[in-house]
Amino acid sequence: xxxxxxxxxxxxxxxxxxxxxxxxxxxxxxxxxxxxxxxxxxxxxxxxxxxxxxxxxxxxxxxxxxxxxxxxxxxxxxxxxxxxxxxxxxxxxxxxxxxxxxxxxxxxxxxxxxxxxxxxxxxxxxxxxxxxxxxxxxxxxxxxxxxxxxxx
Numbered sequence: 001x002x003x004x005x006x007x008x009x010x011x012x013x014x015x016x017x018x019x020x021x022x023x024x025x026x027x028x029x030x031x032x033x034x035x036x037x038x039x040x041x042x043x044x045x046x047x048x049x050x051x052x053x054x055x056x057x058x059x060x061x062x063x064x065x066x067x068x069x070x071x072x073x074x075x076x077x078x079x080x081x082x083x084x085x086x087x088x089x090x091x092x093x094x095x096x097x098x099x100x101x102x103x104x105x106x107x108x109x110x111x112x113x114x115x116x117x118x119x120x121x122x123x124x125x126x127x128x129x130x131x132x133x134x135x136x137x138x139x140x141x142x143x144x145x146x147x148x149x150x151x152x
């Protein structure tokens with residue numbers, strides 16, 4: 001079974017919370033922690049990595065917190081996950097650090113590489129803005145209009 005780590009899951013959820021405050025309302029780590037039920041200590045690690053990657057910026061002082069470094073429609077889920085998880089490598093043979101001795105003659109390597117590329121391409125099409133729009137539809141009980149994130 002393919003599984004995203006908690007770092008990736010929580011990172012996307014934290015970025016969603018920060019996107020909700022864009023452009024003028026910094027979101028504190030405590031607010032993210034409470035809304036998403038993630039420990040502050042774990043969020044600190046994740047947010048530091050996202051800040052170093054230039055996806056978010058921190059605002060010091062009273063009323064401070066985290067803001068997106070770009071508009072929510074400019075930040076894809078793929079970019080967030082790439083920073084937190086690295087490249088899509090659904091098998092160890094696709095992991096650049098592990099590699100595979102059978103790459104040249106392995107038909108399944110081609111299969112897994114193609115699947116990874118499709119996953120990455122799909123995640124590039126979804127932005128933080130799409131998640132915000134989804135929240136508005138869910139809260140407005142517009143389930144008939146909800147984007148299902150289906151792959152065509």
